Structure formats: C-alpha cells, structure tokens
Amino acid sequence: MLRKTVSALAIAIAVSASAVAADKAFSPYVDGHGGISLPKDFRTGWTHLGSWVIDQEGAPGQGFHDVYARPSDAAAYRKTGHWPDGATLVKEIRAVEHGVKTTGTGVWAGDNKVWFVMVKDSKGRFADNASWGNGWGWALFDAKAPGKNASTDFHKDCETCHVPAKATDWVFVEGYPTLRH
Numbered sequence: 001m002l003r004k005t006v007s008a009l010a011i012a013i014a015v016s017a018s019a020v021a022a023d024k025a026f027s028p029y030v031d032g033h034g035g036i037s038l039p040k041d042f043r044t045g046w047t048h049l050g051s052w053v054i055d056q057e058g059a060p061g062q063g064f065h066d067v068y069a070r071p072s073d074a075a076a077y078r079k080t081g082h083w084p085d086g087a088t089l090v091k092e093i094r095a096v097e098h099g100v101k102t103t104g105t106g107v108w109a110g111d112n113k114v115w116f117v118m119v120k121d122s123k124g125r126f127a128d129n130a131s132w133g134n135g136w137g138w139a140l141f142d143a144k145a146p147g148k149n150a151s152t153d154f155h156k157d158c159e160t161c162h163v164p165a166k167a168t169d170w171v172f173v174e175g176y177p178t179l180r181h
C-alpha cells in the first residue's frame with residue numbers, strides 16, 4: 001500500500017515537473033510557468049530595430065529608447081509582416097545626455113535604467129499568468145534588479161499605453177526602419 005502511494009506520488013511529481021518544464025523550442029527566455037527573463041546578449045548579437053528619444057522632463061517614458069529583436073525574428077517579420085511565435089522584443093531605456101559636440105547640439109544615451117520585454121505567443125500558452133495576453137508576454141526589468149520581472153499584470157502595467165499600436169499587433173512599428181524592406 002505504502003509502495004503504491006509512494007510510486008503514485010513519484011508519478012504525480014514527475015508529471016507536474018514536466019508540465020512546468022520550460023519549452024526551450026518556444027523560448028529560451030520563458031520558463032514553464034510563463035516567467036520571463038531578460039535576454040543577455042541583445043546589444044551585441046541582436047538586430048537593432050530603431051530608437052526613440054523622449055526628451056521631455058517628467059514624461060512617463062523619458063529616456064533614450066533602443067529596440068532590438070533577434071535577427072531571425074526581424075527577418076521573419078520583414079518576410080511575412082508578422083511576428084513568429086517566440087519572437088522577442090527588447091526595449092532598453094537609458095538616460096538622455098545632452099551636450100555640444102563638434103557636429104552640433106547632441107543628445108545621446110547614458111546609463112541603463114530599465115528594459116521592457118515582449119515575447120510573442122499566438123497560442124495563449126499561459127492563460128493563468130497575468131503577464132500574458134493579447135498575443136504576447138510582457139515584462140519589465142529594472143537596472144537595479146535585472147534578475148526579476150518587476151511587472152505582474154500587463155493589463156495594469158502595459159496594455160493601455162500600447163492601445164495606439166493595437167492594429168500593428170501592439171508594436172509601434174513606425175519607429176523601426178529595420179523592419180521595412
């Protein structure tokens with residue numbers, strides 16, 4: 001009897017462990033519960049899609065924004081006009097520096113502040129996780145604690161602001177010349 005219970009328990013544990021195992025074929029940045037981590041190599045190995053500068057004191061997005069996607073995701077978008085499943089977008093926000101250069105009065109990127117990450121999911125894999133919805137996983141990482149997603153609910157933290165980009169799958173593609181042919 002005890003043996004049976006123990007082996008049933010072992011099976012239950014094995015099943016639940018496999019249910020939460022990350023699907024690496026889907027994304028190396030997403031665990032089995034839909035937890036999103038910050039990709040490390042985007043600045044050196046990914047495709048730079050474009051930049052935004054919000055240079056207005058006190059604006060919610062004040063900073064120098066650079067947006068990156070993996071080369072394969074950017075190529076797929078250029079080809080099809082859609083993001084493939086697992087496509088990952090990283091927006092890095094840095095401080096805006098100002099100064100006179102020999103070229104003119106310049107603005108450039110200073111220290112890291114935060115990173116925003118979106119991971120494409122057309123299948124609704126993590127319906128129970130409030131960081132997922134509208135076809136994407138949504139995450140925010142602070143430079144002071146880059147190991148942890150600081151956002152727990154994309155409806156609250158992300159969705160409203162992205163409504164103007166709803167028709168282009170929630171992505172502000174007008175700012176990304178690299179996605180155009």
Ligand code: HEC
Pocket residue numbers: 052054060061065067089090091116117118137138139140151154157158159161162165170171172173175
């Ligand atoms: C204050 C409004 C606002 C909030 C809040 C916001 N976003 Fe955005 N996001 C934008 C705008 C506008 C852009 C494009 C222009 C820019 O960067 O200023 C953008 C761009 C992005 C990009 C680059 C790709 C794209 O969609 O163009 C990512 C990735 C991103 N946001 C993720 C997130 C995530 C994840 C959250 C929540 C944790 C979030 N954003 C919250 C307004 C917002």
